[in-house]
Amino acid sequence: MSAQSLLPARWPVPGVFVALVLTVAIGGLVVAVDGGQLFHQATVVSLLHVAAGLGLVAVGQTLVIVGGSLDLSVAYLISLSTLVAAETMNGSDGAVLPAVGLALTVSAGVGLLNGLLVTRFRINAFIATLGVGLLLKGYLDNGYDGPAGVTAPTLVRTLGYQRIGPVPLSFLLLVAVTAAAWFTLARTRFGHHLVAVGGDPEVARLSGVRNDRVLVTAHVLCSLCAGLAGIYLASRLGAGAPRVGTEGLYDLESIAAVVLGGTALAGGRGGVAGTVGGVLLLASIDAIFNQLEVDAFFKQVIRGAVIIAAVAVYARRALRRGRS
Amino acid sequence: MADPRPRPLLALRGIGKSFLGVRVLADVDLDLGPGEVHAVVGENGAGKSTLMKIVSGGYPPDEGSVVFNNERRAFRGPRDAQRAGIGIIHQEFNLLPERTVAENVYLGHEPLRRGLVDRREMLDRTSQLLASVGAAALPADARVGRLGVAQQQIVEIAKALALDARLLIMDEPTAALADHEVALLYGLVRRLQQRGIGLLYVSHRLTEVFDLADRITVLKDGRRVTTVPTADTTPDELVRHMVGRELSSYYPDRAAPDDLGPVRLTVRDGGNRKLHGVRLELRAGEVLGVGGLQGSGRSALARALFGVAPFSTGHVTLDGRPVRLRSPRAALRAGIAYVTEDRKGEGIVARQSVLDNALLASRSMGRAWSRRAARSVRIRNLLAAVDVRAAGYDQEIRFLSGGNQQKVVLARWLALNPRIVLFDEPTRGIDVGAKSAIHALVRRLARAGAAVLMISSDLPELLGMSDRILVMREGRIAGELPAGATEEDVVALAVGTARETVA
Numbered sequence: 001m002s003a004q005s006l007l008p009a010r011w012p013v014p015g016v017f018v019a020l021v022l023t024v025a026i027g028g029l030v031v032a033v034d035g036g037q038l039f040h041q042a043t044v045v046s047l048l049h050v051a052a053g054l055g056l057v058a059v060g061q062t063l064v065i066v067g068g069s070l071d072l073s074v075a076y077l078i079s080l081s082t083l084v085a086a087e088t089m090n091g092s093d094g095a096v097l098p099a100v101g102l103a104l105t106v107s108a109g110v111g112l113l114n115g116l117l118v119t120r121f122r123i124n125a126f127i128a129t130l131g132v133g134l135l136l137k138g139y140l141d142n143g144y145d146g147p148a149g150v151t152a153p154t155l156v157r158t159l160g161y162q163r164i165g166p167v168p169l170s171f172l173l174l175v176a177v178t179a180a181a182w183f184t185l186a187r188t189r190f191g192h193h194l195v196a197v198g199g200d201p202e203v204a205r206l207s208g209v210r211n212d213r214v215l216v217t218a219h220v221l222c223s224l225c226a227g228l229a230g231i232y233l234a235s236r237l238g239a240g241a242p243r244v245g246t247e248g249l250y251d252l253e254s255i256a257a258v259v260l261g262g263t264a265l266a267g268g269r270g271g272v273a274g275t276v277g278g279v280l281l282l283a284s285i286d287a288i289f290n291q292l293e294v295d296a297f298f299k300q301v302i303r304g305a306v307i308i309a310a311v312a313v314y315a316r317r318a319l320r321r322g323r324s
Numbered sequence: 325m326a327d328p329r330p331r332p333l334l335a336l337r338g339i340g341k342s343f344l345g346v347r348v349l350a351d352v353d354l355d356l357g358p359g360e361v362h363a364v365v366g367e368n369g370a371g372k373s374t375l376m377k378i379v380s381g382g383y384p385p386d387e388g389s390v391v392f393n394n395e396r397r398a399f400r401g402p403r404d405a406q407r408a409g410i411g412i413i414h415q416e417f418n419l420l421p422e423r424t425v426a427e428n429v430y431l432g433h434e435p436l437r438r439g440l441v442d443r444r445e446m447l448d449r450t451s452q453l454l455a456s457v458g459a460a461a462l463p464a465d466a467r468v469g470r471l472g473v474a475q476q477q478i479v480e481i482a483k484a485l486a487l488d489a490r491l492l493i494m495d496e497p498t499a500a501l502a503d504h505e506v507a508l509l510y511g512l513v514r515r516l517q518q519r520g521i522g523l524l525y526v527s528h529r530l531t532e533v534f535d536l537a538d539r540i541t542v543l544k545d546g547r548r549v550t551t552v553p554t555a556d557t558t559p560d561e562l563v564r565h566m567v568g569r570e571l572s573s574y575y576p577d578r579a580a581p582d583d584l585g586p587v588r589l590t591v592r593d594g595g596n597r598k599l600h601g602v603r604l605e606l607r608a609g610e611v612l613g614v615g616g617l618q619g620s621g622r623s624a625l626a627r628a629l630f631g632v633a634p635f636s637t638g639h640v641t642l643d644g645r646p647v648r649l650r651s652p653r654a655a656l657r658a659g660i661a662y663v664t665e666d667r668k669g670e671g672i673v674a675r676q677s678v679l680d681n682a683l684l685a686s687r688s689m690g691r692a693w694s695r696r697a698a699r700s701v702r703i704r705n706l707l708a709a710v711d712v713r714a715a716g717y718d719q720e721i722r723f724l725s726g727g728n729q730q731k732v733v734l735a736r737w738l739a740l741n742p743r744i745v746l747f748d749e750p751t752r753g754i755d756v757g758a759k760s761a762i763h764a765l766v767r768r769l770a771r772a773g774a775a776v777l778m779i780s781s782d783l784p785e786l787l788g789m790s791d792r793i794l795v796m797r798e799g800r801i802a803g804e805l806p807a808g809a810t811e812e813d814v815v816a817l818a819v820g821t822a823r824e825t826v827a
Binding site for chain 1: 402403406418419420421422423427431432433434436439440441443483
C-alpha cells in the first residue's frame with residue numbers, strides 16, 4: 001500500500017491540448033517566417049468551420065468508442081443526411097423544421113440499426129457498421145450522380161455562414177453538443193453505464209447494467225451527431241451532396257480525432273473534451289499546411305505521423321499505468 | 325443435520341449439479357448463521373467453486389434447495405442473488421480500473437438527484453461504507469487502477485455492502501494478498517461478522533481457515549464429507565478428510581532403476597515473479613510428477629522451463645551444459661516440448677486440420693527446404709502410432725474428442741524427438757478410456773529416453789504415473805516424495821501442514 005496510491009485520482013489534462021498549443025505556436029511561427037499569417041481572421045474562421053463539421057461527428061464517435069464500439073457508417077450517413085435535409089427543404093424556409101426533423105429521424109434509425117446489429121446479433125462493430133455504411137453507399141450511388149435539393153436560404157445564412165466575431169455559429173453548435181455529451185457522460189446514469197460497458201462488459205452486466213440498451217442508445221446518439229453534421233454541411237454547401245461524407249474522410253478522421261483526444265479505442269476511458277482537442281489539432285495542422293501551400297500528399301503524411309506518434313505516446317502511458 | 329442455531333441465514337439441502345453428464349456435486353447440505361464464518365475446504369475439483377456459484381446465482385442447482393432468509397430461492401442470475409443480499413468476492417476482481425472507487429461501488433445503482441447522478445451523495449455514502457469496514461483512509465474518489473490488491477478487495481467488499489449484502493462469499497480472498505495485507509483482511513472479516521453478515525469462506529490455506537472460521541465443511545469429489553466446529557478438529561484431521569480414496573484405474577509400470585539415464589536437466593535457484601529458489605533435477609527416462617494447488621507455481625515452472633515466462637535468476641543446465649531458455653523457440657531448439665494445460669487456448673488451432681495441427685511445430689522449427697512429402701508421411705505414421713481417431717487427417721481438429729485432440733498435440737511434439745517433455749494437466753477434460761491411452765504414451769516417451777515432467781491436479785494420476793513427485797507451494801518447491809507416497813503426503817505438503825522435506 002504505497003502512499004501514492006492513497007492520493008485521490010487526478011485526471012490529467014489530455015496531452016492533446018499541450019500538442020495543440022505547441023502546434024499552433026510553432027505553426028504560427030513557421031507561417032510567419034514564410035511571410036504569411038496564421039492568426040488572420042479568414043484563416044481562423046475557416047479552421048473553426050472545418051472543426052465544427054468534424055467535431056460534431058467526432059463527439060458522437062467518442063460516445064460509441066467509450067462504450068467499446070465503433071461507427072464506420074458515419075461518412076455515408078452524413079451524405080445521406082445532407083440529401084434528406086436539402087431535398088426536403090427544396091429551398092423553402094418554411095420547410096426547415098420538418099427537414100431537420102426528418103434528417104435526424106433517418107439518422108436515429110441508422111443508429112438504431114447499427115446498435116441492434118452490434119448488440120442483438122452480436123456482430124463485431126467494425127463489420128456491422130461497415131456493412132450498414134455500404135448499404136447507404138449503395139443507395140447513394142444508385143440514386144444520385146451529383147448534388148441534389150436546395151438548402152433553405154435562412155439555414156445557409158445562419159448555420160452555414162453566420163458568425164459572432166471570428167466564431168461561426170456552427171462552432172457554437174459544436175460547443176453546445178460537446179457540453180451536452182460531457183454532461184451526459186459525467187452526470188447521467190446512462191453515461192456512467194456506458195463507460196462501464198466499454199471498460200468491462202462483464203463487470204457492467206454483473207453490476208446490473210443493461211449493456212445492450214446502453215450501447216444501442218450510444219449508437220443512436222452517435223448517428224444523431226453525424227446527422228447534425230450532415231445538416232450543417234448542407235447549410236454550408238447550399239445543397240445535398242452524395243459524396244461529401246466520404247470525400248471528407250469523416251469516418252477515419254473522426255476516429256483519429258477521438259484517439260488523439262486520449263480515448264482508448266478499446267473503450268472505458270476518455271471523453272469528449274479530448275476529442276474536441278483532437279479535432280482542433282487536426283484542423284490546425286490543415287490550416288498551417290494550407291498557409292504554407294504544402295503539397296496535399298505531404299500533408300497526409302504529416303497527419304499520419306502525428307496520429308501514430310500520439311497513439312504511441314498513449315500506449316506507453318497505458319503500459320506504465322498497468323505496471324504501477 | 326441438527327442445527328444449533330435457530331434461524332440460519334442460508335440453508336442448503338441436497339444440492340446436486342452435473343455438467344454434461346459428469347456429476348460435480350451430489351447431496352450437499354450446508355448451514356450458515358448470521359455473523360458466522362463458515363469455511364469450505366477441499367482439493368482442486370472437489371466442487372467448492374460450483375457450490376459457491378450455485379449460492380450466488382451463477383448456476384441453478386439440478387437438485388436440492390437453497391433457502392435464504394427463510395425463503396426458498398431460485399436465483400435467475402448473479403444480479404438476482406445480489407438483490408436478495410448475497411454478494412460474492414471473486415479471486416479476480418470485478419472492478420473497472422479506470423473509474424473511481426465510488427463509481428465502482430455504485431455502478432448500476434448510482435444515487436440520483438433530479439434525474440442526474442448525485443456525485444456528492446455517491447462519494448459521501450462510499451466514504452461511510454469504507455469507514456464502516458475500517459478503511460476510512462481509502463479515498464472514495466481514487467481511481468481503482470491505482471490501488472493495491474488489498475485495497476481493491478476492500479472496494480469489492482464495499483460494493484457488495486452497498487447492495488445490503490447479508491451473506492458474503494469470499495473465494496480464496498488471500499490468494500493475491502501479501503502477508504501483511506492478510507492481517508488487514510482478518511480485521512475486515514471480524515467487522516463484517518459483528519455486523520451480522522454471514523460469510524462463506526473458500527480457501528486452500530488451512531492456517532487462515534483455523535484462524536477465522538467458526539465451522540468448516542469439507543468437500544470431496546462433489547460430496548460433503550463432514551462439517552465440524554473449528555474447535556473440534558485439527559489440520560491433520562482435515563487433510564485426511566480431504567483426500568483418501570481408492571485408486572480407480574491402472575497405470576503403466578514405473579521406470580525400473582536401469583531405465584533411468586543420466587541427469588538431463590538441472591535448475592538451481594531458479595526464480596522469477598512467480599517462482600522462488602526452485603531447485604530440481606530431471607533424469608532421462610523418468611517421469612517427474614509435480615503436484616500442488618492451483619496457483620502454487622506449477623504451471624509457472626513449466627512456463628519458465630519452456631521460455632514463455634523465463635527464469636530471471638538462477639542457473640539451468642541441459643546435459644551438463646548451461647543453457648538460457650529465453651523464448652519458446654530457444655527451448656524447442658534445446659529439445660524441450662510443452663503440452664499446455666489450456667488445450668483449446670494454447671494447444672490446438674481449432675479450425676485447422678488434424679494434419680496441420682500435428683505439423684505445426686515441425687514446420688516452424690524445420691528447415692525451410694526440408695522435403696515436405698517425407699515430413700507428411702512421417703507425421704501420418706506418428707498420428708497412426710498414437711492412435712488418433714478421426715474421420716481423416718484433413719478433418720478440422722475441433723470436431724475431435726478432447727482425448728484425440730490431445731493425441732494430435734502429442735504427435736506434434738513427438739515429431740521433434742524431444743529430449744524433455746513438459747506436460748501440464750495432460751488428461752484434463754479427457755474421458756477415462758483416452759486417459760489411459762495418454763498415460764501409456766507418456767510412459768512410452770520416458771522409456772524411449774525422454775525426460776518427462778508432468779504437472780497434474782489429479783492426485784491418483786500424479787501418484788500412479790510419477791517416479792518421483794515434487795510438491796509446490798507458493799512458488800517454491802515444498803518437498804519431494806518418492807514413488808509410493810500417499811495422497812495425504814501430497815496434500816499435506818501442498819497446504820503446508822507438513823514440515824518441509826529436503827528435496
